[in-house]
Amino acid sequence: MSDSAEARACFMKWKYSRHFTFLKQADKNITVIRKLCPGEKKLSAAVNSTSNLLKHLTRQHRQSLLSEPSSSSTDNTAATPAKQTKLDFTSATQKVSEGELKKMIAGYVVEEMLPLRTVESLSFRCILNKIPVCGKKAALHDRKMFSAYLDKCYADMEMELKETFESLEYISTTADIWTSHNKSFLGMTAHWIDPSTFVRGHAALACKRVRGRHTHDVIGNEIEQVHSAYGLNSKVTTTVTDNRSNFIKAFRMFQKSDSDEELEEDDEVTFIDVEQTLSTKSEGQFSLPPHLRCASHTLNLIFHDVEKWLQANEAKFIYRSATSKCSAMWTKANRSSVASELVDNFFMKKLIVPVSTRWNSFHHALSRITDIPLAELNTVCTQFGIKCFTDREYLFLKEYCIVLKPLTVALDILQGEENCYFGILLPTLEILISRTLALQDELKLTASLPDIIVKAIKVRFSSMMDNKEALLAAVTLPKFKLRWIREEEKKDMVRAMLTTECRGLSLEDQQPAQDHKNPANSTDDFFSFEEDDCTYSAETEVMEYLKYAGSELGVLSQFPRIKAISLRYNTATPSSAPVERPFSLGNLVLTPRRNRLSSERFERLTLMRYNNFFKNNTAK
Incomplete structure (x- = not known):
């Protein structure tokens, strides 16, 4: 047609x-x-x-x-052609209640980290006057009344967290100390795994002011108080901290040992000094859960080991000359606007300046420089008045970035939170070692550097390589199982370890159900033997679990004993990086213009913001 x-x-x-x-x-x-x-x-x-x-x-x-x-x-x-329908907003406006309006205002102030004086701002009140509240004018509260309402919201948040913790069996915590504006704060976060959905949950527990010196007894007392406030003393499987000596000593001195749990019977009467027991200065008055050193911090120390080796090795001259020229470029581009504009116009991207608090920043900064062709790089160096890079120096920087690339990737993995479990640690270290050693063939100036890194990893994590908890945590993650283990002897050892652990759980589960219908004086009881069904069931479950093809955590629902072991040992995070995130928010709240903010008010605002209290309640 x-x-x-x-x-x-x-x-x-x-x-x-x-x-x-x-x-x-x-x-x-x-x-x-x-x-x-x-x-x-x-x-x-x-x-x-x-x-x-x-x-x-x-x-x-x-x-x-x-x-x-x-x-x-x-x-x-x-x-006629269809025209757009005009909407009448005057008659269809949904009016909110006064309670909903107060919650929205509180959510706006807390989520945007605004000062509390926002509620008294004339421009903000003009906006509120335009919002209909159930046919009447909204009651605008002053700062004092709004602070009281925030206190009530914080109490509700604490109650919700305690209810959540009551339903959980295993919880892990992280702790660290942060200093800003000449004030020190102890931050703590809690982490858990939902036993039904296997979803990783987390919440901030504290960001409280710590006065005086950060000694081991002060740190231990503060951590124990936070655990007690939420009723977590018997549920915390591990507390993860960095490698600072005061944290390590606190857990070494006050960590609860197995011998403390065994009660010794004594017929003699023992008198106890009540005054000494109730004294806050007496050591041993509180106990801390098992301690785990931050794996990310330990990996970062390997960077320092590599740097020390380069400073003392024959490659120290080329290392010093190459990094000094890089430092000169960073300084020039960071302090001079003209130099920064020259870099932007020439490279179409900025140079990354290393930051001491960002562990991977030095590697990323060098990688950005080595991504630039040598001719263009030296052109900018000439305009900056800096000595140009030689071919040997440029090759050294490239090899340095290649060797340390697997280490930075592993560091990023271990600093995760949502899908990061303690069982990820050992497989990550094994893959890190194998990939680092595989780089030796393509290196010229740094051919011995992979061996130094692998040696540092084995030394730094020597106590973790054959750790029972770490091995059980890794093998009970369906993503790994025994795939990450290369030695057959070690595979058999871990398989037997998992079977033994499952057998122990089976015996405990079967113990209450072993009542026989036969009378106590029956001759059958004389010849009763321990049934080995539990042992067989545990071995069968381990074999079926290791053969199962699924890799999601939901697979564990089909293996109850494996699930129980996985929830216990994988609750902890491999690093204390999650506790740094409340500090990042706190740095935005505790600004110089808010120096009159009390420590208690600062803690409550930070915790409500990190836990997304108003956002989660609005979604409900």
Whole structure:
């Protein structure tokens, strides 16, 4: 069918087409002859719109259209192009209650980390006056009343956290101390795994002010108080901290040992000094959970080991000269706006300046420089007045970045939180070692550097390589199982370890159900033997679990004993990096213009913001 015939067929479907005679089509327009007008007068209209023809009929032949039964308002509407419907917001406005408005205001102030004086701002109150509140004017509270409302919200948040913790069996915590504006704060976060959905949960527990020196007894006392406040003393499987000596000593001195749990019976009467027991200065008055050193911090120390080796090795001269030129470029680009603009115009990207608090920043900064071709790099160095890089120095920097790339990737993995479990640690270290050693063949100036890194990893993590908890945590993650272990002897050892652990759980589960119907004085009880169904069941479950192809955590629902072991040992995070995130938020709250903010108010604002209290409650 031609375009003209198609246009004619489309035009004939129009209900008023009988008043016109289709003549022709030219491009996107059609030409028709008006029948109601004297003479053969022509009229044009668009192919896809008859509005021009309808206007002619309504203006010149209105009486003829009104006399027709089909000429109703609905027909006219159908003939004309659809227009956008106007919305009436005045009648459809949904009014909120006063309680909802207060919660939204609190959520806005806390989530955006605004000062509390925002509620007294004239511009903010002008906005609130435009919001209808159930047919009456909104009651605008001052700062004092708003602070009291935030205290109530914080109490509700604490109650919700305690209810969540009551339903959990295993919880892990992280702890660290942060100093800002000459004030020190102890931050703590809690982490757990939902036993039904296997979703990783986390919450900030504290960001409280610590006064005086950060000695081991002060740190231990503060950590124990936070655990007690949320009822976590018996549920915390591990507390993860960095490698600072005061934290290590606190857990070495006050960590609860297995011997403390065993009660010794003694017939003799023992008198205890009540004053010494109740004294806050007496050591041993509190106990801390098992301690785990931050794996990310330990990996960062390997960077320092590599640097020390480079400073003392024959490559120290080329290392010093290359890094000094890089430092000169960073300094120039960071302090001079003209130099920064030159870098932007020449490279179309900025240079990354290393930061001491970002562990991977030095590697990323060197990688950004080595991504630039040597000729262009030396051109900028000349304009900066810096000595140019030699071919040997440039090659050294490239090899340095290649060797340390697996280490930075492992560091990023271990600093995760959402899908990062303690069982990830050992597989990450094994893959890190293998990939680092595989780089030796492509290196020239740094051929011995992979061996130094691998040696440092084995020394730093020597206590973790054969750790029972770490091995069980790794093998009970369906993603890894035994795939990451290369030695067959070690595979057999870990498999036997897992079977033994499952057998112990089976015996405990079966113990209450071993009551026999036979009477106690029956001869059958004399010849009763321990059933080995539990042992067989545990071995079968381990074998089926290791053969199962699934890699998601939901697979553990089919293996109850493996699930129980995995929840116990994988609750902890391999690093204390999650506790750094509340400090990042706290740095935005505790600004110089808010120096009168009390420590208690600062802690509550930070915790509510980190835990997304108002956002989660609004979503509900």
